[in-house]
Amino acid sequence: MNGRVLYIAGTGRSGSTLLARILDGSDGAFAGGELRYVWQRGLLEDRLCGCGEPFSKCPFWTEVIDRGFGGAAHIDAQSIVAEQRALTRLRQVPRILTTGGGAVSAEYLRTLSKLYRAIAEVSGCELIVDSSKLPSYGFVVGQVPGLDVRFAHLIRDPRGAAYSWTRTKALPDANGAMQQMSVLKSSSLWLAWNGSARALFGDRSRYRVVRYEDLIARPREVVDQILSFAGHTAESTPFVGERTVSLERSHTVAGNPDRLQAGNVELRADEVWTTALGRPQRALVTAITTPLLGHFNYPFAVKSGPLRDLTVPQ
Numbered sequence: 001m002n003g004r005v006l007y008i009a010g011t012g013r014s015g016s017t018l019l020a021r022i023l024d025g026s027d028g029a030f031a032g033g034e035l036r037y038v039w040q041r042g043l044l045e046d047r048l049c050g051c052g053e054p055f056s057k058c059p060f061w062t063e064v065i066d067r068g069f070g071g072a073a074h075i076d077a078q079s080i081v082a083e084q085r086a087l088t089r090l091r092q093v094p095r096i097l098t099t100g101g102g103a104v105s106a107e108y109l110r111t112l113s114k115l116y117r118a119i120a121e122v123s124g125c126e127l128i129v130d131s132s133k134l135p136s137y138g139f140v141v142g143q144v145p146g147l148d149v150r151f152a153h154l155i156r157d158p159r160g161a162a163y164s165w166t167r168t169k170a171l172p173d174a175n176g177a178m179q180q181m182s183v184l185k186s187s188s189l190w191l192a193w194n195g196s197a198r199a200l201f202g203d204r205s206r207y208r209v210v211r212y213e214d215l216i217a218r219p220r221e222v223v224d225q226i227l228s229f230a231g232h233t234a235e236s237t238p239f240v241g242e243r244t245v246s247l248e249r250s251h252t253v254a255g256n257p258d259r260l261q262a263g264n265v266e267l268r269a270d271e272v273w274t275t276a277l278g279r280p281q282r283a284l285v286t287a288i289t290t291p292l293l294g295h296f297n298y299p300f301a302v303k304s305g306p307l308r309d310l311t312v313p314q
């Protein structure tokens with residue numbers, strides 16, 4: 001069985017968990033969360049699945065691991081984590097670009113192939129949504145034989161993302177809180193990750209840019225466009241109103257703690273940052289992210305009102 005994967009690339013705090021959950025609610029699509037974490041946070045740390053059970057007790061993941069690998073005892077998760085870390089470090093991106101990613105071992109690609117195929121089989125879905133975000137990992141997934149991978153590059157105004165990074169949220173699957181980051185660090189990360197995603201996928205036909213702000217402004221239209229780009233026809237989506245989706249808990253590995261909540265969610269523009277992020281911080285984020293801001297048609301001076309249309313591949 002050949003699987004089809006929609007890979008969501010981008011940085012944290014850009015709405016990837018929300019987008020993945022909306023896609024998960026579309027029939028024939030399954031969003032497994034940030035699949036690169038199956039080994040570390042799933043098998044090794046036994047954190048909570050989106051269904052509320054620990055990974056080892058979740059019936060979905062137990063079946064995936066059984067079908068794909070003959071049980072957790074047959075997986076050397078430590079080695080997989082080590083290889084994955086070495087392969088996908090951001091500083092590897094220039095090497096990936098010059099060598100075409102030739103250093104990925106056949107064994108590691110086989111492991112990923114087993115994982116994604118087992119997810120497709122157990123979920124019974126034609127489309128798997130992987131919101132792992134990390135561009136270099138997406139590049140590796142794109143090399144798995146037999147997988148048809150399409151890349152949705154989800155991007156958010158870096159000043160909105162930076163403000164979100166300064167705030168904290170409880171993280172129930174790890175008895176702690178979500179990571180916080182200074183605006184300096186988060187905007188450097190924004191530039192590095194989004195620059196890498198563009199460099200790695202930007203010249204492919206299977207690449208599409210999705211701005212978080214467009215998703216929030218025209219949710220139904222943008223979700224339909226993403227599904228069609230993923231080659232998927234869904235008879236139903238979770239929209240119960242123009243801007244409201246009914247979300248169910250699903251079997252997701254890692255991601256924003258919102259994944260553990262279910263019910264109706266109204267999609268609203270989160271513009272608190274336009275006033276709450278101080279002027280010097282805003283100027284700092286703008287200065288750091290300037291090389292890419294214009295590319296995605298974000299204004300240099302923050303103002304309210306609709307964004308200019310995207311002119312990059314979409």
Ligand SMILES: [Zn+2]
Binds near residue numbers: 050051058250251252
């Ligand atoms: Zn589960």
